[in-house]
Amino acid sequence: MGLxxxxxxxxxxxCGLEAILLGVTTSIGGFLFGYDTGQISGMQxxxxxxxxxxxxxxxxxxxxxxxxxxxxxxxxxxTLIGALSGAYTADWWGRRKxxxxxxxxxxxxxxxxxxxxxxxxxxxMGRFVAGLGVGNLSVGVPMYQSECCPREIRGSVVxxxxxxxxxxxxxxxxxxxxxxxxxxxxxSWRIVIGLGIAFSxxxxxxxxxxxESPRWLAGRGRWDAxxxxxxxxxxxxxDPHNPLVEDDFQEMHSAIMQLANVGTxxxxxxxxxxxxxxxxxxxxxxCAVHFLQQWTGVNYFFYYGANIFQSADIDDPxxxxxxxxxxxxxxxxxxxxxxxRVGRRIPLIIGACWQATWLLIFAVVGIARPPDxxxxxxxxxxxxxxxxxxxxxxxxxxxxxxxxxxxxxxRTRAKQASLATASNWLGNFMISxxxxxxxxxxxxxxxxxxxxxxxxxxxxxxxxxxETKSWPSSRSISCTANGSLGRGRAASGPPRAIWTVTRxxxxxxxxxxxxxxxxxxxxxxxxxxxxx
Numbered sequence: 001m002g003l004x005x006x007x008x009x010x011x012x013x014x015c016g017l018e019a020i021l022l023g024v025t026t027s028i029g030g031f032l033f034g035y036d037t038g039q040i041s042g043m044q045x046x047x048x049x050x051x052x053x054x055x056x057x058x059x060x061x062x063x064x065x066x067x068x069x070x071x072x073x074x075x076x077x078x079t080l081i082g083a084l085s086g087a088y089t090a091d092w093w094g095r096r097k098x099x100x101x102x103x104x105x106x107x108x109x110x111x112x113x114x115x116x117x118x119x120x121x122x123x124x125m126g127r128f129v130a131g132l133g134v135g136n137l138s139v140g141v142p143m144y145q146s147e148c149c150p151r152e153i154r155g156s157v158v159x160x161x162x163x164x165x166x167x168x169x170x171x172x173x174x175x176x177x178x179x180x181x182x183x184x185x186x187x188s189w190r191i192v193i194g195l196g197i198a199f200s201x202x203x204x205x206x207x208x209x210x211x212e213s214p215r216w217l218a219g220r221g222r223w224d225a226x227x228x229x230x231x232x233x234x235x236x237x238x239d240p241h242n243p244l245v246e247d248d249f250q251e252m253h254s255a256i257m258q259l260a261n262v263g264t265x266x267x268x269x270x271x272x273x274x275x276x277x278x279x280x281x282x283x284x285x286x287c288a289v290h291f292l293q294q295w296t297g298v299n300y301f302f303y304y305g306a307n308i309f310q311s312a313d314i315d316d317p318x319x320x321x322x323x324x325x326x327x328x329x330x331x332x333x334x335x336x337x338x339x340x341r342v343g344r345r346i347p348l349i350i351g352a353c354w355q356a357t358w359l360l361i362f363a364v365v366g367i368a369r370p371p372d373x374x375x376x377x378x379x380x381x382x383x384x385x386x387x388x389x390x391x392x393x394x395x396x397x398x399x400x401x402x403x404x405x406x407x408x409x410x411r412t413r414a415k416q417a418s419l420a421t422a423s424n425w426l427g428n429f430m431i432s433x434x435x436x437x438x439x440x441x442x443x444x445x446x447x448x449x450x451x452x453x454x455x456x457x458x459x460x461x462x463x464x465x466x467e468t469k470s471w472p473s474s475r476s477i478s479c480t481a482n483g484s485l486g487r488g489r490a491a492s493g494p495p496r497a498i499w500t501v502t503r504x505x506x507x508x509x510x511x512x513x514x515x516x517x518x519x520x521x522x523x524x525x526x527x528x529x530x531x532x
Contacts, residue, residue, distance in 0.1 A: 015150050016235030022148055022210045023157035028203040029099065029141035030161040032106060034168020035199060036134050037299070038325060039192050040072055040127075041306045042176030042318045046183040053120040065436040071124045072303055073432035075131035078109075080425035082135020084418060087143075089136065095144040095213040102140060103204030106133030106196070113193050130196075137203075139421065142401075144207075147215040148233055150248065159336050162398045166332045169302060170325035176306075177322045214249075218256055226252070265412035270419060279412055285464055286404045286420035292457040293400040294427030296355055297450035298392050301385055304435050311439075312371035312378050320382055327386045328393045335394035344399055345467045349458050351395025356454035358388040363447025396457075400424075403465070 043049050044063070053071070054061035063071075082102070090098040109130025116122035142161055149157045175195060179188045211233055217226040230248050231240040239245070270283045301308070301324055309317035338347050362384040365371075371378035408416040438446040 015153055016233045018211060018235070019149055019153065019233040021206075022233070023145065023153065023160065025203055025206045025210065026099070026141050026145055027157070027160045027164045028199065029102075029137035030164035031168040031171075032103075032196065032200055032203070033134055033138055034165035034170075035172045035196055036075065036106075036130060036168075037165075037302055038169035038172035038321075039176065039196070040075075041303055041321055042173065042180070043189045043192060044068065044072070044304075045306050045310055045317065046180075046188045048184055048186050049189045052118050052186075053116070053123055063436075065440050067120050068436045069433045071120055071127065072436075073429050074124050075127040075134070076425055076429035076432055078128040078131025079135035079138065080131075080422055080429065082132040082137075083139050083421050083425060084135075085132075086136040086139030087414065087418060090140050090143060090216075094216055095140060095147070096207045096210065099137065099140050099144065099207045100204050102133045102136030103200045104133070105136060106130050106200050107204070109133060110193050110197050114190050135425070139418075144213055147213040148211065148229075150233060159398070162401065163329075163332055163336070166325075166329045166393065166397075170322075170329050173318070173322040173325040177318050180316075180318050214252060215256070218252060262411045265415060267415055270412050270416050279409065279416075281464075282407050282409070283412075283416050283419060285460075286407055286416055287423040288460055289400050289403055289457075289465070290420045290424035291427040292453060292460070293396050294424060294431055295450070295453040296352070296392060296396050296457065297359055297388070297431075297447075297453070298397070299428060299431050300435060300446070300450065301389065303432050304439070305385070308439065309378075309382075312366070312381065314371070314378055314382070320385075323382075324385060324389050327389045328397075331390040331393040332397065335398050338394060339399060339402060343467050344403055345461060345465050347395045348399055348403075348461045348465065351391045351399075352454045352458035352461065354391040355388050355396070356451045356458070358384045358391070359447045359454065360451045362388070363444050363451065366444025366447065 050061050050063065051058075053063070053067075055064045055067060056062055082105070086098065086102065089101055092098075093101065109126050109128070109132065112126030112129055113123055114126075116126060142158055145157050145161065146154060172192065175192050179191050182188050211229040212225070214226040214229045214233075217223075217229060227240050227245065227249055228237065230252075231237050231242070231245045234242070234245055234248070236242045236245055265279075269279060271280055301321075305324060306317040306321050309320045314320055362381050365377050365380045365384070369377040371381055404417050404420045435446070438449075
């Protein structure tokens with residue numbers, strides 16, 4: 001029996017073994033994302049790495065701030081470009097080939113890094129090329145997962161991408177910890193980078209044996225191929241007209257027809273669109289949330305944590321990085337629970353306030369009682385860092401990505417999501433580039449900056465972000481002032497109001513239903529008919 005005919009029952013419905021394999025294989029993309037993020041923190045304090053790429057006379061080499069900034073941060077520029085181009089390669093070549101291309105770029109970038117001898121420019125360009133691959137995967141993997149996986153496992157598979165990012169960071173920290181005793185050897189940092197190539201091969205090769213995205217096939221008029229792909233993902237390759245496959249097929253067909261009806265918005269429309277669905281408002285909000293996700297300060301620790309703790313006279317800074325990575329993984333699990341049970345808005349506000357508090361403690365203790373003079377200060381600062389990472393992993397880490405998937409209207413959703421992702425990587429670049437200068441200039445006082453950005457994030461979410469927990473995943477709800485009833489629109493209500501679903505009913509024997517919407521502005525409840 002082929003894989004396309006193998007299935008298991010999950011949540012009362014058949015899910016194909018190929019769908020499970022797809023979820024496991026593609027989640028490696030998240031692992032590579034995290035691995036590439038975490039590896040540089042430990043590598044930059046390895047003695048052989050410093051001797052080869054640092055500046056100064058032999059025997060007394062160290063990184064200039066500008067050189068370290070460029071070596072670390074140029075990966076973020078590559079990732080930004082890769083993320084913006086990833087949507088195009090996924091449309092041109094298909095989801096699977098685009099992912100293989102992303103893995104190929106990641107491998108080429110790692111090979112360039114491994115072959116670097118004494119030129120920091122060589123190392124920097126390798127990180128840039130690897131960033132192109134990581135950026136491509138950061139767009140392509142969630143897209144492929146959400147388009148292929150049956151609804152019964154879709155949420156878990158997409159959530160696993162974020163979880164595997166944290167695992168990637170942890171494993172890179174663990175490997176750095178394992179090779180720290182040979183840091184004077186050229187093998188130390190090359191082992192870390194080379195293992196990234198090995199980790200990427202199952203994704204680059206394995207994805208070619210999985211079904212192509214039914215959505216991509218249907219978008220090119222290949223409806224029969226799309227049906228076969230859906231049947232394989234249900235383990236029903238021999239029965240492509242099974243009612244379960246037919247239901248999935250009709251749902252996809254309806255979504256594609258809806259997109260065809262509303263059309264695709266231009267880039268300009270994201271900034272000058274109709275005021276009825278508040279397109280500009282949502283564009284700016286999505287960009288702000290993602291920019292601030294980076295400016296919470298998380299990569300202050302993930303990119304430069306080992307360097308920072310080494311300067312604080314911590315005996316084993318790579319061990320502290322390993323602890324932070326473990327905290328990041330463990331606390332991601334309650335975050336996946338909170339996001340479904342509590343919602344998005346309140347955890348983001350509480351998380352930002354909690355993070356601001358611990359970063360304030362980190363900065364005050366570091367300045368008032370320097371850790372190189374008071375051992376107890378180092379302990380307090382490590383605890384503060386752990387508490388900050390725990391909050392980020394439970395709230396701002398996964399929640400920011402969920403918000404952009406639920407905030408944008410269908411017509412401009414893809415482009416607005418790209419702009420939000422670009423803002424994320426822009427913030428990532430700015431943080432990774434500025435930290436060495438800030439560390440040399442103001443030291444631990446940089447924590448006050450992150451205290452301010454977290455406080456600003458809490459204020460912005462409180463006043464501008466609406467709760468999206470109960471919104472249908474296939475559309476964003478917005479109202480009009482003309483009283484028309486349509487798909488995703490309220491029948492009446494004040495203009496520009498934002499409506500949230502408060503309760504709903506499904507009529508037996510129909511594909512539609514009724515929900516009730518509550519306006520956050522007028523606090524009015526109105527009936528709303530969902531047409532499917």
